[in-house]
Amino acid sequence: MYAIAATDPPLLFNKFLATQRGIIGAEHVAQVICQDNPDFETYLCRTCEYWNTPGAMITHLKSEKHQLNHMRKKFKDQFHKIQVARKRNRQGLIDQYIKYISLVEIPKIEKRMKAALNVEILLKIWPKFLQELDESWKNFEGMKIFFF
Numbered sequence: 001m002y003a004i005a006a007t008d009p010p011l012l013f014n015k016f017l018a019t020q021r022g023i024i025g026a027e028h029v030a031q032v033i034c035q036d037n038p039d040f041e042t043y044l045c046r047t048c049e050y051w052n053t054p055g056a057m058i059t060h061l062k063s064e065k066h067q068l069n070h071m072r073k074k075f076k077d078q079f080h081k082i083q084v085a086r087k088r089n090r091q092g093l094i095d096q097y098i099k100y101i102s103l104v105e106i107p108k109i110e111k112r113m114k115a116a117l118n119v120e121i122l123l124k125i126w127p128k129f130l131q132e133l134d135e136s137w138k139n140f141e142g143m144k145i146f147f148f
Ligand SMILES: [Zn+2]
Pocket: 045, 046, 047, 048, 049, 050, 060, 061, 066, 069
């Protein structure tokens, strides 16, 4: 794993994250590119040891499981308060902390890994990869132009 060079073109995924609210813990996510086809990008959340396509990673980053895992590691006080909160206050606390953390963190992927597998092997171990590689999230730039 290595840092994505500042001279590299900015990740479209990062541009997308910048348009989203409430994303936390993105700094522990690495882009994984296939050795022989960099267009086949997937993402690995090192906090949760979760590896999936970009679309699924967006869903993952917004999931309570990821949010709590991130807080358990980096925002221990807040995590503890959620753990001891009454059930009816729990969601409100989570929402409040997500709002706060997403303001102090810049949601940005800065690490890249090269998968030790080539496309042929990737498709063997992940036969549905191409079906699951939903590219619809990439349309956000066009949508922005449409809505603003
Ligand atoms: Zn995660």
